[in-house]
Amino acid sequence: MRFHFTEAAGDPAHWLPLARAVEDAGFTGICLADSLAYPSESDATYPYTDDGNREFLRGKAFIEPLVLAAALTAATTRLHVTPFVLKLPVRPPVLVAKQAASIAALSGNRLSLGVGISPWPQDFTMMGVPLPHRGRRLDECIDIVRGLCGGGPFQHHGEFYDIPEIEINPVPTQPLPILLGGHSDAALRRSVIRGDGWMSAGASPADLDTMLAKLSTLRRELAPDKTFRTFAVSRDAFTPAGIVRLAQSGVTDAIIGFRGLHEPGPDHRTLDERIEQIQKFAATVIAETGTAA
Template identity: 60%
Template sequence: MRFTYAEAMTDPSYYAPLARAAEAAGYASFSVADSLIYPRESDSTYPYTDDGNREFLEDKAFIETFTLIAALGAVTERIRFTPFVLKLAVRPPVLVAKQAMSIAALNGGRLGLGVGLSPWPEDFTVMGVPWERRGKRMDEAIDIVRGLSTGEYFEYHGEFFDLPAVKMSPAPPEPIPILVGGHSDAALRRSVVRGDGWMHAGGDPEELDAMLAKLARIREEEGRAGDPFEVHVISLDAYTTDGVKRLEDKGVTDAIVGFRWPYIKGSDTEPLATKIENLERFAETVIAKVSG
């Protein structure tokens, strides 16, 4: 089992010391959140809170995802960075490929590219991208990012994107794993058919079990049951050694852990020292025991 440290919507100056501390403590990955804008008015609800309220996002400092990863990569040596998740469907995939390849080339391939849709129609509006058929657009974007990141000539002729034969350089030292986030049936299938793994965003444990079972069925149907495949989940089981074993038995490869409830209005008041103490304590009580 690998462990990803998750912290978001906090003081931006905390990220560099937290990344260094997580690396030193033995975490495999550091998650980086993605957010573009906060609309004054919206009918949308947040899909991962009980009441769907989105007000906790207002005035939160979100550093642009690739910018933050580049900065954190410069002050670390081993830990991987995983967008959780990049809103790929609203971005130009050629630019995303260039950004991801540049990050991977600079930091020695320490990037797991978590991607997903956006629950906010306003993200699509301000980026000039239609909300309709966003899933199909996402599929094409993944294909383009994967194709260009090989560093070889690549062309693409789809419904939304049309590329002549082009190449980008430098290519990353290893293929960039594409991890698809989302809880819908379409997201699960997309993670298998087009991705290298799946990212879970939390919720009811029984729902997680059902999604893991469905994921296993899709991998079998698509002939990918024996292929390498990353499964990243948020689960209370990740906080005990017995629970970690249960997750491993279900096919989970990466546990995403955090140590505070982030869905609060207003600023994060938890001191940096407390955050570091919490991540180090977990490393001592869980990571060291399951990895030893």
């Protein structure tokens, strides 16, 4: 099992010392949330809270994840960084490829790219991107990012993007892992067909078990030989016995947060209190179960 710390949009000044503390504690990586802006008005519901409420996002500080990934990899020596997840279809895919390739090249391949579809129509509006067919748009974006980050001449002629033959440099010396977020059947299928893994944004134990079972079936049917990683937020990850259960269900990477992103209001924990939580988890769970590189 690999362990990845996640932070619930706390004090931006804490990010760099937290990353160093996470690395020292034996975590494999750190996962970064993405929020472009908070719309003053929206009738959309949030898919990952019981009531669809989005007020927990109001007033929280979100540093753009690829900017933050560059800072965190520069401040550490072995920590891997994964956006969880980058709202890819609202961004220009060539620019994302250039940013991701640059970070991966500078950090020694310590970036994985978690991507997904934004639940907010306003994200598409503010970025000047049409909302319809966003799933197919995401598919093209993934193909473009993967193609460009693989090195060499690349061109793409699709439904949404028409890119003449181009090449970016530098590129990673290893393939850039692309992970898919989302809980729908379409997201699970996309993760198996186009991705190198799947990321769960948090679900009840029963729902997570259901999705992992569906994922296992899809992998057997569509990509039985593909190396695949499964990231999950789960209460089971806070005990050694729970880690064993997650591993048996197919989870390869546990995402650990000590304050839920969906909790409203400011986070008043001090930096020392946060580091103490990290160190305590490392001593009681990571040290007892081991962590994979």
